[in-house]
Amino acid sequence: MPRAILRQRRRIALxxxxxxxxxxxxxETKVKQAILNIFPDMILRREDDRLVGSTGSLxxxxxxxxxxxxxxxxxxxxxxxKRGDNCTVFRLNKQAAFMERVSFSDREAxxxxxxVRLEDDDLDRVIDQIxxxxxxxxxxxxxERREMAKAVSRKPKVHTRVKLDPKELLGKVALExx
Numbered sequence: 686m687p688r689a690i691l692r693q694r695r696r697i698a699l700x701x702x703x704x705x706x707x708x709x710x711x712x713e714t715k716v717k718q719a720i721l722n723i724f725p726d727m728i729l730r731r732e733d734d735r736l737v738g739s740t741g742s743l744x745x746x747x748x749x750x751x752x753x754x755x756x757x758x759x760x761x762x763x764x765x766x767k768r769g770d771n772c773t774v775f776r777l778n779k780q781a782a783f784m785e786r787v788s789f790s791d792r793e794a795x796x797x798x799x800x801v802r803l804e805d806d807d808l809d810r811v812i813d814q815i816x817x818x819x820x821x822x823x824x825x826x827x828x829e830r831r832e833m834a835k836a837v838s839r840k841p842k843v844h845t846r847v848k849l850d851p852k853e854l855l856g857k858v859a860l861e862x863x
Contacts, residue, residue: 699811700804703727704737705779706797719783720799723749743803747815749787760816762789763803772804773812 703724707716716736720727725745729738750759766775776798781788790798805811818825 698805699741699743700739701741701743702737702739702802702804703729703799704732704735705799706735707731708734708796711796715783716779719779722785723777723782723787723799743811743815746787749785750816753787755787756816757819758789759787760812760818763812763816767808771806771808772802773808774800774802776800 701724703720705716705720707713713731713736717729720729720736720738723746724738724740724742726742727738727740729736731737750756762775763773766773768774776790776793778788778790778794779796779799780794782799803811820828
């Protein structure tokens, strides 16, 4: 077997986990339907006051991002939510999901949000697949140059230690006082 095929087989598969609270005032079937509208092949189970599920597919989410033309906003949310090299966390609004819409949440909504955790060994590739950068190439290159300039300016300053002779310091102080 060629090495490329072997490498593909060893690759860790995409893993997506979702959890959403079910408040006493909510209908559990509607919360379940909201999740399934975004992730149709999700396998859900009830744990205490929340629904929890997992899947390995982002196809429907990618389709919705493309249909509603929010790929750049989604890309920003996915990148902003990165936790290390292989995980990102983001929130989706339950009410929007029930209407088959994607709306990202920055903070907890009163009824709670759908919390999504996406893990993959090549997370950047997954983000590029479902939410590719739609800006013109010249804008992307300008942003990359700006980021590189920031990274260079953030380099820690090197401090050197010099052993000072107290007698030498006293001599300099005396000269400065004159």
